[in-house]
Structure formats: C-alpha cells, structure tokens
Amino acid sequence: MKLETDTLFRREREILPTHDIKIFSGRSNGKLTQEIAEYLGTHVAPLVIKNFSDGEVYVQIEESVRGDDVFIVQPICKPVNENLVELLIIIDAFKRASAKSITAVIPYYGYARQDRKTSGREAITAKLVADLLTTAGANRVLALDLHTGQIQGFFNILVDHIYATPVIVNYIKKLGLNMDNVVAVSPDTGGVQRTRVFAKQLDIPLAIIDKRRDKHNEAIAAHVIGDIQDKTCVMFDDMIDTAGTICEASKLLMAKGAKEVYVCATHPVFSGPALKRLDEAPIKEVIVTNTIPLSNDFVPTKITQLSIAPLLGEAISRIHDDQSVSSLFGFEKEYKS
DSSP: OEEEEOOTTOOSSOOOOOSSEEEEEOSSOHHHHHHHHHHHTOOBOOEEEEEOTTSOEEEEEOSOOBTOEEEEEOOOOSSHHHHHHHHHHHHHHHHHTTBSEEEEEESSOTTTTOOSOSSTTOOOHHHHHHHHHHHHTOSEEEEESOSSGGGGGGOSSEEEEEOSHHHHHHHHHTTTOOGGGEEEEESSGGGHHHHHHHHHHHTOOEEEEEEEEEETTEEEEEEEESOOTTOEEEEEEEEESSSHHHHHHHHHHHHTTOSEEEEEEEEEOOOTTHHHHHHHSSOSEEEEESSSOOOSSOOOTTEEEEEOHHHHHHHHHHHHTTOOSGGGOTTHHHHHO
16 A cells, blocks of 8 residues: 655645644544644644543543634544544534634545435434534534535535545546546446546546446446446546445456556545455556545555645635635536536
8 A cells, every 4th residue: 555645735835833723633533634734834732532431532622722713633434433423522622612613624524425315214314413513513614525515505504625636636647647548437327427527637538337236335337338448447436435336347347348447536435345355356556545544454555545634734724814715626616517
C-alpha cells in the first residue's frame, strides 16, 4: 500500500499559525487531523477522550475555546456507532464550553446509504444522524463525497459538501496513461452522474455497467454499455465496501476485452472480505483517499491512498475566513445538472 500526498491545494502564500481556528480530533482518524493541522500551520488542540469501564465515552476539553471557531474532525467509520456517539459527545462539550461556532468535519458520513425508504417500515437513518448532529450543537457540517447529494437537505444547519474528484483526477493524470485509450466506467447506473463529472475532468469517454442487486452488500454485474475493447478502464465510485461490485465489474470488463482496469473511490470502507477480493481481482491499481484509516491487517500493494488533508484544510480555512468553498470546484454545478 502506498500513501500519496497531493499538492494540488498547497497554498503558495506563507502559512502562519491560526490562533482563532481550533482543530480537534476524535479517535476515528487522528492522522488525518494532524495532516490538516499541519496544512493550516497550526496544531491539533488537546482533548481528553476515554471510555469508562462500561463503555461510556468521557470527553474533556483541555484549553479554553470561548469565542473560537472550532473544527472537529471525525469520520463516522468503523466502528460506526461508537464513532458517531463520540462525535455527538464532543460537539456537546464544545457547545457547553461557549465556542463561537462548531463545525463537524465529517470526511466519511456513516449511514449515508440509508437515505430513503426502499420498502415498508424502514428507517431513514441518514436523516436521523443529521438531526442528532444538529441537536448535539453543531452549527455547520463539512462533508466529503456524500453518497447522495440530497442528504444536505436533511440538515437544518449549514452544510458544505466538497468532492475528492480533483485529487483523484490529478493523480490519474500523473500515471502517464495514454488518455486517448482510457475510458471512465461507472460500476452501476446510480453512479453515472458522478462518473460523468470524473470523465469530463479527464476528457475521456464514459461507459456504464448494468448491475443487478439481489440483496444488501451483494451485487451481480451483467452488461457493459459503451466501448471498452482494448481500453484502459478507470472505474469511479464514492466508496468501496465489501468490494463485491467492483471486483465482479472488473472481471466483466476484462472478459469483454478491456486492456486493464484501475479503480478509484473516495472512501475505503473495506469491510468483510474486501481486501482479499481486491487482491485477487484483475485490477491493476486501487486508488482511494484517507477519509478512513486502513486497518493494520493485510493491505494489498495495489492499493494507493491519497491524502485529502490539503483539500479539507483549504475548505476549513475558507469557512473561517467567510470565503467561497464551492469555488474550489469549478465543476460543482455539473453534479447538480
């Protein structure tokens, strides 16, 4: 596994310590928080988080935050429920400590896939999580590559939704591929709009895999719509969970005549047999970001992890300075079309 830090968002101006921005970290991805703080020229402020013997979470802020803009970095990743509750308790602590504003920086928004009812008597958990964050005391949310854009509408507070696409596109351009022979592939029809933006940024054609899903976490790839014969295929998705979809799709692409397959995704959820499947699949490279830390278990060498700390750091800086966040992405409107 390789870790790449992208310089796409590195600021040319001198980076000075920011005294009224306070960056805090939950326990789900402390390394990413440290990288964000370094980008901003500041440090991760001290915060005590521990568990009592029965599992209850205890939080104490170790310095004054009265009148400060507080940013709490905490992806809601595995263990999802523990990290979510921890984030809620941290937010409550800052609310009671008289912070000027509290922004929950959520690189990976857990429960995002439960955004609607697909059958009777189901919970819309993505909305419930939004309500919990608001009730806890968050004034704003900074999220990266939400599973569906409508989740922003679940909040009654400000939401800045940013995208890792520029970081991934920049890396793809550095691979030295013959772009005249590359095609972007959406692993299912639901991700077509996301992949279309990706393809437009690389100025390459688009293909679609027609996927049939029988039940949760299981999918069967069936057909390819588009020309992939003798092409380098770059699949693009927002996350890789069990990797069943991606691996079956890669096998289908190779069977249909693709030259080679790359896979790109923002969130490396990698649950269950994902790493084993990716290692055995006919995929040349799996390109993900560090929204979620990879486990200490076996990680295939074909996995490359890109740092999105500069992107999040720049967004945090712009929020603090009341500057436009959407201007980071000249193609944002394309997601909405």
